[in-house]
Amino acid sequence: MRNYLRAECSKAFRRFYFHMALLVGLLGVGLLLLSCWLTYHWGNSGISFQSTAQMLVVVLSVGLYATLLTGDIVFSEQYKNNTLKNEVSYGLPRARIYLGKLLVALLVALAACAALLAVYLGGCWVLFPHGEGDGAVMQALGYCLAGAFPLWLGGQGLVMMCYFLVNSSTAAAFTAVGVMAVLPAIFQVLGLLLHPAFELVRQFMPVVMLENLRGMLFDWRYVGLCWLVGLCWLAVSTAVGLAAFKKREVR
Amino acid sequence: MAENVLELHGLTKRYGSHLAVDGAELSIAQGQIYGLVGLNGAGKTTIIRMITAQSIPTAGEIVLFGASSPRELNAVRARTGAMVETPSFYPYLSALENLEYYRLQRGIPGRHVAAEALEAVGLAGTGKKKFKHFSLGMKQRLGLALALMNRPDLLLLDEPINGLDPEGIVEFRNILLDLSRQRETTILISSHILPELSNLASCYGFIDKGVMLEQITAQALREKCRACLELQVGDVSKAALLLEQELGSVDYEVLPGGVIRLYGALDHPERVTQILVQGGVCLRSAENKGANLEDYFLTMIGGGRHA
Numbered sequence: 201m202r203n204y205l206r207a208e209c210s211k212a213f214r215r216f217y218f219h220m221a222l223l224v225g226l227l228g229v230g231l232l233l234l235s236c237w238l239t240y241h242w243g244n245s246g247i248s249f250q251s252t253a254q255m256l257v258v259v260l261s262v263g264l265y266a267t268l269l270t271g272d273i274v275f276s277e278q279y280k281n282n283t284l285k286n287e288v289s290y291g292l293p294r295a296r297i298y299l300g301k302l303l304v305a306l307l308v309a310l311a312a313c314a315a316l317l318a319v320y321l322g323g324c325w326v327l328f329p330h331g332e333g334d335g336a337v338m339q340a341l342g343y344c345l346a347g348a349f350p351l352w353l354g355g356q357g358l359v360m361m362c363y364f365l366v367n368s369s370t371a372a373a374f375t376a377v378g379v380m381a382v383l384p385a386i387f388q389v390l391g392l393l394l395h396p397a398f399e400l401v402r403q404f405m406p407v408v409m410l411e412n413l414r415g416m417l418f419d420w421r422y423v424g425l426c427w428l429v430g431l432c433w434l435a436v437s438t439a440v441g442l443a444a445f446k447k448r449e450v451r
Numbered sequence: 452m453a454e455n456v457l458e459l460h461g462l463t464k465r466y467g468s469h470l471a472v473d474g475a476e477l478s479i480a481q482g483q484i485y486g487l488v489g490l491n492g493a494g495k496t497t498i499i500r501m502i503t504a505q506s507i508p509t510a511g512e513i514v515l516f517g518a519s520s521p522r523e524l525n526a527v528r529a530r531t532g533a534m535v536e537t538p539s540f541y542p543y544l545s546a547l548e549n550l551e552y553y554r555l556q557r558g559i560p561g562r563h564v565a566a567e568a569l570e571a572v573g574l575a576g577t578g579k580k581k582f583k584h585f586s587l588g589m590k591q592r593l594g595l596a597l598a599l600m601n602r603p604d605l606l607l608l609d610e611p612i613n614g615l616d617p618e619g620i621v622e623f624r625n626i627l628l629d630l631s632r633q634r635e636t637t638i639l640i641s642s643h644i645l646p647e648l649s650n651l652a653s654c655y656g657f658i659d660k661g662v663m664l665e666q667i668t669a670q671a672l673r674e675k676c677r678a679c680l681e682l683q684v685g686d687v688s689k690a691a692l693l694l695e696q697e698l699g700s701v702d703y704e705v706l707p708g709g710v711i712r713l714y715g716a717l718d719h720p721e722r723v724t725q726i727l728v729q730g731g732v733c734l735r736s737a738e739n740k741g742a743n744l745e746d747y748f749l750t751m752i753g754g755g756r757h758a
Contacts, residue, residue, distance in 0.1 A: 207556035216543065282539035286597065289503035289535065290557055291528030450505040451536070 204296055208274065208304040218273045218308065225316050233323040240328060250333040252324040256317070256341055260348045260410045263313060264355040264380060268373050270309040271359040274301050279367045284450045298442045302360045309356055340417055347413045347423040350430025351406040355380060357434035361441030365448075384408050404429050455514070456481050456605050456637040457502065462511035464497050464661075471497045473661040474511065479605075479639060479654070484631050486652030487641040488748050494661040495641040496536060499609045502639075503533045516604070529557065532603030534611050538594025542583035546574050546593050549582060550600060559601050568596040573622065587614030595623070599630075606630065608640040612647060620647060627651060649744040659752045678741030680713040680720050685733030687711060693730040694723070709735070 212218060232255075240247035278284045287297050359376045366372035384405040391399030402408055409426055416422045459477040463470070472494040479485045489495045500506040502513055504525070512519055516527040540549040550565035569575050572592040577585075585593065591614050598606055606627075612620050628651065630636040642648045648655075655672060657664040667675075684690040687709050694701055694713065702714040716723055720737060727734050 203558035204556055207552050210555060211541070211544075211552050276541060281541060282537070283541060285503070285505050285535060285539065286553060287556065288505055289528065289533040290531070290553075290601070291504070291525040292556070293525050447507060449500075449507075 201296055201300060204292065204300040205304060208300055209307065211276070212274050212304055212308050213311075215273055215276075218312075221269050221273065222312055222315060225312065226319055229316055229320045229323070233320065233327060236324075237327050247328055249324050249328045249330050250337045252328055253321060253334075253337050253341060256320065257344045257414045260344060260413060261407055263348060263352045264406055264410060265377070266312070267305075267309060267352060267356040267359045268376060270312060271305050271356065271363050271376075272369055272373070273308055274305040275360070275363040275369065277369045278363075279451075280369065282451055288450050294446050295442060298360075298364060298445050299438070301364075302357065302438060305360055306353065306356055309352065313352075343418055343420075343423065344413055347426040348410055350427040351410055351433075352430070354406050354430040354433025354437070357437040357441075361437040364441050364445045380405075380407050406430065406433060454481055454517075455479060456483075456516060457639065458512075458514040459498070459502075460512040460514070462498065462501060462513065463509045464494075464501060464506060465509045470661050472501070475658070475661075475663045477656055477663060477666060479637055481637055482631065482635040484627065484638045484640065484651050484653045486648040486655045487639060487658065488645065488648065488655055488744070489641070489658035490752070491643075493658045495658060496609050497661075498658070499533070499535055499607050499639070499641065502607060503531070503535060504528060505535065529601065530603060531605045531607060532598030532601060533607040534591075534594040534598045535607070535609045537613075538590045538597070540582045540590075540593060540597075543581055545579050545581055546577045546585075546589075546596070549593070550596060553597060554600060557601065564600055568600040569593075571599060571626065572596045573619075588616055588619050591615055592619070595626070599626075602634070604636060606636055606638045606640075608638065610642055611640065612642060612644060624650060645745045645748065646743070655744070657748055657751055664751055672744070672747065676741060676743060676747055677714060678717060678739070680717055680723060681736075681738050681740045682711045682713060682723070682727070683735040683737075684709055684711060684727065685735065689730070690727055690732045693726055693732060697726045697730075698723070712740070 233252075236247055236252050276283070284297070288294060358379060359373075362372040362376040362379075363369060366375055384402050384407055387398045387402035387405070391397075391402060403412075406429070409429060413422070413426065455478045457477070457479045459475050462472055462475040462477075464472040475494070475498055477485075477498075487495045487498070497506060501508045502515070513524060515524055516530060518524050518527045540546075541552070544552065546569055547565055550568060554565050566575070569577070572595050574589065574592050574596060577589070582590070582593070591611065595608075595611065598608070612623055615623055624647070627638055627640070631638060638651075640648065640651065649669075652669055654666070654668050656666045682690070687705055690711060691703070691705060694703060694711070698716055701716060704712050704714075706712060713723060717739070720739065724734060724737050
């Protein structure tokens with residue numbers, strides 16, 4: 201497994217795609233910081249470290265959709281390029297292939313997330329005035345990240361399952377978005393029209409839990425539930441994906 | 452007798468109602484170059500894909516280096532090299548980067564290994580050129596480099612000379628012959644280009660519509676395909692006696708059904724028929740026979756179709 205992870209990391213972290221995606225992310229962060237700084241410079245007294253850092257709490261679900269990118273960077277359109285046959289033909293167990301790519305996708309996601317957060321928070325820290333509420337906002341941010349992290353893990357598991365099971369990477373991404381974003385809306389409608397059980401199920405969808413997270417600040421039981429649900433999504437999607445991949449024809 | 456590197460027992464692959472491979476039996480001894488011959492869709496690629504774990508058999512057993520359980524098979528597959536259908540690599544990586552990635556992945560020691568494999572197939576000078584800009588011939592060579600990188604004991608090649616130019620075909624043949632002679636590498640090769648296959652193979656397996664028809668050594672095939680005059684006569688003993696008396700130490704063999712195959716005196720068939728007729732032997736037919744690999748295969752599957 202160590203060799204497999206080394207090879208996958210060397211490919212993923214050196215990919216132009218990864219560098220470009222990270223650069224675009226960093227440019228986005230830079231643009232956001234610049235616009236905040238301009239607003240502050242033009243006399244908006246509401247702009248501070250507290251208010252800008254707080255914005256992260258609102259965009260937690262972006263991390264969930266970013267797993268589509270990190271998954272794609274690692275999976276590298278294996279079915280389009282027909283490269284999986286080069287792996288299975290030499291006796292690499294399919295479980296190693298699946299879990300190896302999943303782990304590296306998580307690593308890539310973690311690295312990108314750390315870089316973007318560091319740049320954004322660092323920028324906010326340097327550019328904007330500080331106040332008494334800084335400690336509280338950092339605590340709130342820590343709470344939200346603690347709850348969001350396992351849900352992002354679950355999202356990454358789901359995305360990798362789709363990439364392994366659907367032949368086209370575009371179709372796989374659509375399928376994953378369908379499960380992450382469209383299914384909760386469908387459950388909401390079904391909950392209203394058919395049975396409240398659908399609404400109950402919807403509450404355990406990662407995107408809904410991420411939205412709820414900021415409304416339940418410092419409810420650590422909810423963070424615990426996020427971990428339970430996120431890890432369940434990761435475990436179930438990995439088990440289903442792996443079982444299907446083991447039976448799959450590789451070309 | 453050399454031990455078998457690969458054995459297939461009743462190997463079957465079914466896709467829905469289509470039986471792609473039907474109970475294939477095959478054995479390849481160490482050091483053999485085994486030519487798998489069949490038409491398009493006969494099941495050659497499916498067999499190789501099952502051996503390389505790209506496809507899961509519906510039934511039957513694969514014994515590779517004596518291993519047959521899925522876990523053991525995965526372990527011994529590290530001793531094989533494979534090139535199945537069109538070689539595929541990451542389009543945005545160069546030849547060396549692609550090989551280095553697979554070297555790392557498979558834990559093959561030595562940083563020089565990938566560069567050496569490229570040199571062996573004549574791709575050392577490709578530099579930073581990305582795989583997506585390679586010609587078909589270059590792709591084939593890179594596929595072979597990947598297959599050779601781990602110095603395999605068994606090489607599985609599916610239509611490997613497709614896309615190679617004549618010079619490339621000769622180089623390719625020499626590489627395989629060197630591997631076979633110097634390292635006793637066992638090679639399973641499927642090809643449509645039967646004359647080329649006949650330059651390499653020491654054993655053949657013929658497959659049609661998913662069924663293995665025959666497995667034969669090149670020596671036995673040469674014997675079968677040897678040029679001869681095939682005579683069908685009424686009295687075999689009398690005909691044989693006459694031929695020996697009149698033609699001297701002539702090479703012939705007697706087959707069931709009153710058939711005599713005469714391997715000498717091929718320049719003068721009229722003299723042979725004259726001897727037999729004048730000697731009172733009922734001569735039903737006389738025909739010049741002899742075939743190459745292509746003829747042999749086409750005759751076996753009923754002729755007419757093309758390999």
